[in-house]
């Protein structure tokens with residue numbers, strides 16, 4: 001297996017089979033995630049949207065994992081911090097902004113929480129804010145694949161370090177191990193669960209050791225290195241698709257911003273602590289790496305950034321111009337059939 005039970009080295013250009021185009025696509029996803037996330041915070045501060053999530057520091061793990069996801073085959077059951085994963089498997093910035101603006105054209109007609117996307121087209125399961133609630137669903141989807149004899153497909157599900165303290169996490173990991181399910185559990189360990197540090201969550205720092213107790217192989221990967229994350233998640237997905245069973249991949253990353261636009265992290269951690277971790281910021285690190293290794297030159301990086309900003313601006317304007325849902329449609333897209341099913 002490609003992952004080892006200790007953190008891997010810093011960003012290198014061990015390609016793991018990735019072409020230049022794929023490396024640039026990974027960087028573009030990371031830049032888009034950061035730009036869109038920044039847009040969410042700007043729109044919130046302008047009073048145009050009520051809420052946005054923060055995922056700065058998670059770009060590498062998400063863009064790398066998305067590259068290991070096979071579109072049209074695999075199923076993604078993510079959590080609320082997975083903007084980059086959703087973009088990486090094909091969700092458009094416009095769809096993200098429709099969610100943030102809660103417009104009628106949004107997949108849920110503006111009913112879901114902001115940043116809680118879903119797409120049948122992409123195999124993207126809808127997101128729950130309830131910590132760990134997605135995991136029994138993910139395991140159920142993996143069980144369904146196995147039960148119906150669909151080989152060559154797997155489920156990728158994600159969660160934070162805090163989620164591993166929930167009962168659903170333990171039940172899901174155990175069930176997956178018992179039934180040798182085609183699933184990968186990807187933990188985005190950012191050391192915080194809102195204001196609760198990892199040291200107050202667990203008696204030791206490694207989530208993968210919790211899974212080992214249930215018989216799941218796994219290990220740690222440097223969550224600031226997108227190529228290492230691609231390799232680790234890719235190997236685990238391949239194992240799942242070919243009947244080898246579940247794996248837990250723990251990506252060590254860091255949350256640079258407050259939990260959401262509703263949180264102020266200065267109340268529970270020092271700005272100095274956060275600043276010290278910025279040296280590992282995966283976006284400038286990966287950008288630098290691709291320039292140093294001549295995959296891109298400085299002008300090409302600038303053109304990539306310009307393109308990302310233009311697409312974000314265009315998507316913002318188009319989504320903002322869309323209509324709000326009609327109050328009369330309140331119960332649409334809530335139940336599969338009919339209105340007010342409790343009356344029948």
Ligand SMILES: Cc1ncc(C[n+]2csc(CCOP(=O)(O)OP(=O)(O)O)c2C)c(N)n1
Nearest residue numbers: 081129130131160161162163190192193194
């Ligand atoms: C069952 C449940 N309990 C509490 C919350 C409030 N809550 C929202 S996010 C969060 C922290 C989760 O931390 P973690 O799993 O590490 O993910 P992160 O947000 O750090 O990515 C909490 C406690 C919730 N949404 N659901």
Ligand SMILES: [Mg+2]
Nearest residue numbers: 160161192193
């Ligand atoms: Mg966390």
